[in-house]
Amino acid sequence: MLGLAGVASPAPDIPARFPVWYPLLPYSPEYVAIREAAAIGAEVVFIDLPHHALIEPATPAAPADELEAPEDEAGQAEATAASWEAIAVESSFYQAMAKAAGYRSWDEAWDSMFELGLSSGRHATHEEFRRDLAHFCAAVRATSGDRPQRDGTIPRERHMLQAIRRGLAARRLAPAEAMVVCGGFHLFLDRDDAEPPPEPPKGTSFATVVPYSYFRVSELAGYGAGNRAPKYYQTVWEQLDRRPAAKKKKADEPASPKKKTRKPEAPAGEATEGGGAQVVATDKRRGGAAPDEPPHVDAMIEHVSHVLSRGRRAGEMFTAADAIATTQHARMLAALRGRPAPALDDIRDALISCCCKGRPEEEGRGLLRAMAEAEVGTAIGRVTPALGRLPIVHDFHEQLDALDLGEVMGRDKRMHVTLDLRDDAGARRSAFLHRLVKLAVPLVESAPAATGDGTTLFREKWTLAWSPAVDAQLVEKNLYGDTIEAAAMAQLEEEIAADARHAGATAGRLRASVAMQLPRVVQRLEAAARAAIDEDRRFNSQCEALVHLLVLDRLAIQRDLGRPAIADLAHRAYTRACLAIGDLGALPADQQEETIGHLKSLAEAAVAGDLVEPLDRAAFTDAVTSAALAATVPFMQGAFAGLLAELKVIDPADLAARVGAFATSHPARMVVAGEFLDGAFAVSKTSLLLGADALVSAIDELLRAAPWDEFMTLLPKVRNAFERLHERQRLAFADRVAARYGLAGGEAIAEVPVTSDGAAAYLATLDARVAAIMKDWSF
């Protein structure tokens, strides 16, 4: 995590923060170099330019919403520092070579030229491999034009050169006594370049080791420098590792072939694959490929068997004969394409040829999914405890294990968890997950519905998914406390202080503290909520508080909490909300919709009577009646009238009469009839249908009475009002309109005589009646 002063930031006093990941897989060259160095006692020095040195400062004119600090993976910032492979692909040398050789992708070219060359003995020594690669890189670099000048490669190389020179000087070493592991492209950096490298911006950087996953380092995850098949290459790597004879034969050489594996610069993450051992065991039973076969053949057999078994698990009918046909096909394809052993491209083609019976994207969908899964893998790495962990990270992993949730950290897959809160384990898991939500730890992908309705009173459904940001966020939250509980509590207290006078927010925190099982905070929050409810005069805030408290009351039944205290708070919030209704009569248009939602929830609370001591319904109806008289905004007048009708304080016919009154009013008043109707429809549904006949008559009168200009003005709001209704409700109104105009509606139409003459006559009658009605219409 990097805190960089003076770079893109939402405000001058807030330093910008950029998280950057440098993922490693077991076969990443950097990781192999580190391990080999540790084995021989060599010192390791990182020479690449830190990624944040290439982050461009923000331009002063940039709007605030563009100043979000981006999350970036080291190789992903194409604009600032492209991977050398991206440069290589654009070089004219590579393009001409790929065309001549028939390579369809960079990966295919790389595997054919270098990966397979290593395992099949095309390069007898590592020096041969190195020389071959150096020639290739020299040709690529010479034909890359000015791309390295534009994409940040040159500043990186300046930094590398400086780091190498300084490193050698500080240790008084001759160049021959050190070894540089870098992308082949950088072998040819300009050693006479006198320009200094860029200085990284000042700031504080924090580094930690976190788990990473195969999926995250794959191209499928959108990682620019991604590996196209991390799990497949892991299999190849393991096969190379199982060749002790070959290793012994070449013991005199400077490094084993595996040390120069693919993607010299590709960041990757250490990962373990539990399923791998199982597949290998199967392979050993079968005997695998002949001992003198290239390791890629063994890897292919293992991979194909893995793909087909995944496909079978998903319901595909793959047989052992398919596996045999596929491996034979892949080997023949490799031979046809001039490769010593099958590359991944040959295996993919062979799988599609032998196992897909039709169009790959249709009939072969299951196969393609199995191929992608087997190529990418789902393993997630684990950080060794020997490295030491921040207390909160340690606590997080301990709790995951204790609560039997560790599975989510073992696979890069979604995990759906249903918790029964009556069960102790379920309650503890729930509290833990609620605490993670509070800390914004992105392990929780979806939390239970916030409303706490009946279906989730005793049961919670969670979706969990691991991401590398989990550890990063935990590291961030370490500032709040050493454990998840302590950090959640500290964060909650910070939030309480920030919005102490907001009744809704404070009641929400109270509810969260109960869900998180933080009893010490619950008591404090109860007092804070009481004070906030007493002080807050905002209608919406009080309604929010009431909703939270009603949910809490239901939780209290299940968790054996003190219901009277909650009921007391709810009564306070309810009363204050009712008192605040009088302020809503002149509400501006932009606040109306939100307020209507709160008014409806308040009305529901008034009639529900769920609390130990029911809420005073009369207080609500009185407040609405008074507000209806005092309201000046037509929309709110309609809303209050609608509410009163819904609560049966007024008759639906009375509501219709209020609409009808607009028909005889002054045109200036008539034009706001639509707003009144819109307000009424926003809160009322049942009562409208009960008085639908009267309402249809009233609206009809209104529309008939309205002169053209007034009609056009009120029309949009009338339409808006009807659009609030459900389709079935609209149809019910349409039936009433049809009945009013003497059109029989659905039943009558269904009775159309079946003979064509009779039907024609009947339709002609209907037509004539409609025409007569329309004749009376004035427009």
Added chain:
Amino acid sequence: MAKTKEPEPSKQEVLREPAEVQYRAQLAALAQRDADTPPASWKLSPRSVLAYVVGTAKPLSVKIDGKTVDVPITRKFFGDDALVERAIVTLASERALLLVGEPGTGKSWLSEHLAAAISGCSTLTIQGTAGTTEDQIKYAWNIARVIAEGPRPDNLIPSPTMLAMRTGGLVRFEEITRCVPDVQDALVSILSDKNIAVPELPDANMVFARPGFNIIATANSRDQGVNELSAALKRRFNYIHIPVVGDHKTEVAIVRDRSRELLERYKIPARLEEPVLNVLATVFREMRSGMTTDGTSFPKPSTTLSTAEAIGVALDAAIHARYFGSGAVGVADIARNLVGSIVKEDLGDLQVLKEYLAVVAKKRSAKDASWKEFHEAAVKAL
């Protein structure tokens, strides 16, 4: 009276020669320069078969009748070369090959060229229909002679499959999914055991396939559901899906090359110029996808607008121009012949074409003379 001499059968002019005759020079050149060992009974190695189908960058320099000549190896199949590689490898393996795709995507064309290059004979063909019988797949008898002499090897009429088995060659099975399932299943034992039993001949009751024998079948993906292959038969085939040509450049190249060949065959001295081909390929590609290159969308017709259909339009336009026009093929000739290609069974396609003309072609006609000519002629034809 002078007697008219009948031409020798081999020198008779034929409307369409099989690929191995038409491209014999290329096949001979590839065989002469073949550096690899071909599989048993194959005329060429897999690499040379691939070169024959996808062409080579440079002509092959070979000796014919003692003289060194350069033989260009032309591309026969336009599309993904990896498909061809997969097809060749399949034919060298245990499994048979089934080419699946929309009508007009070149399945039979590829099948013919593969058979020509691999076994030097593309004419051992079974045409699958609803009336195809098991006899046509295995063998039949000369009934008259059987009545007179009883079943003898001489009285047996071998099927193309049996002939291919005897020579280690390839048999082509066109439109396999048009055959009823019982008949299709006759292939199961042929593909598994690589032999045909002839129980009527006690002394010669088995015909074993020689190495190299295999089957190339084709199936129209629109008909696949009609008589879908049984699971047992599916297992014995590798399916290769031939997609409709997606990119403009390739489609223009296909239409150009195939039209030229066909015009030569029909001896029509006409040439399709590049602007004409461009308009034709653009119309087909856009109508097939229901979207123009600049993102305007419109309904797609129900007809399959394959590249073969585009070639048909080009040929019709050339014939029309030759016999009823000036001889030069213009965009207007294409437009006139396009209507019948697009509007076949479904009259709704007429509306689709009208919409394309109104929304796309008319807009382009304001800036481009070719499109103006196309639009006017198509509207007139409609």
